[in-house]
Amino acid sequence: MPPPDFKLSRNAFGRLVFIDCDGRTEAAVVPVRAFPLSAPGERIAIVGADGRELAWIDRLGDLADDVRALIEDELVNREFMPEIRRIVGVSSFATPSTWQLETDRGETSMVLKGEEDIRRLGRTSLLIADSNGIHFLIRDLAALDRSSRRLLDRFL
Numbered sequence: 001m002p003p004p005d006f007k008l009s010r011n012a013f014g015r016l017v018f019i020d021c022d023g024r025t026e027a028a029v030v031p032v033r034a035f036p037l038s039a040p041g042e043r044i045a046i047v048g049a050d051g052r053e054l055a056w057i058d059r060l061g062d063l064a065d066d067v068r069a070l071i072e073d074e075l076v077n078r079e080f081m082p083e084i085r086r087i088v089g090v091s092s093f094a095t096p097s098t099w100q101l102e103t104d105r106g107e108t109s110m111v112l113k114g115e116e117d118i119r120r121l122g123r124t125s126l127l128i129a130d131s132n133g134i135h136f137l138i139r140d141l142a143a144l145d146r147s148s149r150r151l152l153d154r155f156l
Contacts, residue, residue: 006046006055008070016074018046018054029054031071036079037121037137044071082108083137084128087148093155096131103136110136115155126152 005021008029018029026048034043046055060068082103091098095114101107110130112118117129126138141149 008046008067010070016070018048020054026054030078031057031074033075033079036081037125037127044075046071081135081137083139084144084148086145087151090151090154095155101136110134112155118155 007019009017009019011017011027015028016030018026028049029046032045032047033040034045041060042058044057044060045053046057048054057063057071060071063071082101082105084101084103086102088100088102088107090100095112097112099110099112101110110128110132112128113131119127119129121127124140124142126141128136128138130136138144138152141152144152
């Protein structure tokens with residue numbers, strides 16, 4: 001695979017700067033995943049501040065290490081989606097209810113407004129939106145402990 005025909009760097013304000021093959025630059029660009037959950041390392045667009053696509057990346061793994069690191073760092077900061085490891089408890093089986101969770105980012109609580117805020121993403125994954133609009137991911141239902149699955153089953 002040929003190297004991309006662009007370069008990325010950070011400016012003094014920490015924003016990504018895009019430099020195309022002709023040397024034109026555009027500041028404050030952002031990477032956007034086409035399929036953030038099903039193919040997080042593939043199909044990523046570099047988008048300008050005006051929303052226009054500047055570059056397309058088929059696979060992050062094809063990029064030079066420095067460019068890939070800049071994109072991955074920006075995506076981590078932009079896409080806050082904690083992954084639920086364990087459901088410690090729920091305040092009520094009626095909604096709204098407060099859930100105590102262990103996530104990949106630590107312990108937290110969230111308020112589930114209604115069962116409609118739990119969406120299936122295929123056979124084994126769920127996306128749960130809390131009352132503040134934060135999305136929590138359960139990547140693999142089978143990986144949850146028995147107690148967590150039992151609590152979750154009451155809402156599905």
